[in-house]
Amino acid sequence: MNGAEGIGSGWSTFIPCFNPKELALQFKRRLRGESFEQMDIDPWYRGFTGRIKWNNQERDGYYVYGKMRRIDD
Secondary structure, three states: OOOEEEEEOOEEEEEOOEOHHHHHHHHHHHHOOOOOOOOOOOEOOOOOOOEEEEOOOOOOOEEEEOOOOOOOO
16 A cells, blocks of 8 residues: 555565545455445655656556646755
């Protein structure tokens, strides 16, 4: 749920964070013997107010939309 990034045994890995509430719903379905619900689970970061969307056309990553404020110094 919390994601991972690093190198282990020579292989690079990146697993983004996901919304714990969305994952819990999926796991509860599975524990009841139901199938996983077909839904897109996009990366999620606490406090991030922008959008993260899967790149459906090229299927190779995500688009991240948000606002940024520059602070001098």
